Amino acid sequence: MANCSHNISKFLFIAILSNVLSTAQPLHAETVFATGQAFTLREAVARAQESAPGVQGAKAAVDSADAAVQAARLLPNPTLSVEAENILGTGRYARFGGSETTYSVAMPLELGGKRSSRTRVAQAEQSAAQIGVAVAKADLTLKITQAFIAVAASERRLRIADQRRELAVQTERVAHLRVGAGKVSPIDEQRASAQRLRADVDAGRAARATEVARANLARLIGATQPLAIVAPWFDDTSAEAGIDAPESSLSRAAAEAQVAAARARVDSARRARIPDLTVSAGTRRIKETSDTAAVVALSIPLPLFNRGDAEVARARAELDKAEAERNAAALDLAEALASARADVTDARASAISASGPELAAAQEAARIARIGYAEGKFSQLDLIEAERSLSQTQEAAIDALATFHDARARLARLLGHLDPIYKD
Incomplete structure (x- = not known):
């Protein structure tokens, strides 16, 4: 009878193992947790730019600058x-x-070309305002991308936590059968129950984190309920570490616009004399x-x-300040770009390793430990240790992927990209 119970528990555990492994193997499967439309990154960014307060405020600044140009041209x-x-x-x-x-x-x-110089000042401020719109859109793209990454990572953590909880439930069941058959000490059943309770808590925490991440994304794009997402790129580490740079970054363009406006004010102050x-x-x-x-x-x-000497002196001082800030911005940008490119390269290497050989080794060790435990070849402590190692490796893989995509998004923002780095 005891041998029969042992065979039943062995068969049950191996069957459960096969089922869990078939669902737990890839980190690449897409999981949708909400009903209704599932958004891609490009769709989310496009929708957010329609109503984001920062973008709308920047556009209002452009409208104000347009009106200032018209006013400057009037007699x-x-x-x-x-x-x-x-x-x-x-x-x-x-x-x-x-x-x-x-x-x-x-x-x-008006003598001395005052009206034309006044118009040039307004046009320079108009150009700065237009760059402000691009800056606001780039900032929003980064924010939406980071929120998307957070949702994708939390969904994968939730899926892993659910799989871990299911496995803990089945392990507890097998431990109960083996204790009943007299094959192991009752301590094994108590230990399995503790592992199952911990898995329940972890799964609940992961579910709440997922809902929070999805609700945060929804708020950013003006949705009224948490969103489902489509992010197949999250598990892809084949993207090149570098990102093509545009002709000029936004920070450099903004600084140049401020210098141009300051020069126009100097000319206007001179003509005002x-x-x-x-x-x-x-x-x-x-x-x-x-x-x-x-x-x-x-x-x-x-x-x-x-x-008018004081006004000219003030305008020249503002020009000196704008030029100094432009030079400082150029130095800061060069330093930030070098650091960001290194971060992307390092994060990509970590993501490839964590989601590749390390994860495969941890999955194989856990598989062997499960089969060995079912056959009575390994102790429960061996199984728990293998499961803990797999859990940590899976979490590390998700964290590494999230860090890699976040680093790419931050690099794209420094380079002034307005569109998402992933085209879905």
Whole structure:
């Protein structure tokens, strides 16, 4: 009877082992945990850019800059004047008896190319605002990609945790049968129960982490419920470590735009020192004789107290500051790119190793331990140790893949890529 029970437990455990191995083998299978549409990375980024506050704010800044360009091109407004002389006096000048009324229009004439220089300042600020939109989109692409990576990694952790829990349940069942058959000590059953309880806790934690990651992604793209995703690229380490660089990174372009705007302000400040001429023309009516006469006037300010030197000095200082920040940004970018490329290369090597030979060795060791335990050749402690090693290796593989994709996404952001690095 005991031998029969042993054979039954052996057959049961091997059957369970085959079933679990058939579902647990790949880390590459896609798992969808939500009903409804499953989003790719490209679709998620496109949807987020439609409503993301950062992108919308950057676009509003462009609209403001466009309006500023239009305003800079406008001519100054003329001034309409009405003057009454010789009124409210005494004698013949009492009330309006001898009044003289003048109607005139004064038109400022901007000299020295002030309007064109003012327009160039507005256009430079417009270019900076347009680069700001690209920066906002690149930042959003990075944020969505990182959220996608978090969801993909959490889904795989959940799948592994569920498989581990199922195996722990079956191991507990086999331990119960073997204790009943008198083949092992009751301690084995208690130990198996403890392992099953721990697996339940781990699976619950993984499920909650997955829901949080999916809810975070949903919030980023403006969805009302957690999203299902499609990310076949997560398990792929064949992507090249490097990423093609565009002609200019966004940080460098933004710094250059600030320098261009500062130079335009220096030119505008210099031209503002040239006094403007105001031309007035009108007509005067002399009430006493009912005659009319033309009135013409020219006026120009005298730069006695404010020659504009302070404004020029301030503009030059701002230009010096913008150039220094541009040079600092170039140095920071070069350092960040070198570090990011090294991170990608290191992360790729770790991901290839962790998800390849290391994982295969741990899976084979666990398989042998399961079969050996079912046949009574290995102790339960050997099985637990093999399972723990496999669990740690699987977690390390997922972490390495997530680190690799995150490093690539950060490198793409430094290079100024607006589109996702993975085309699904």
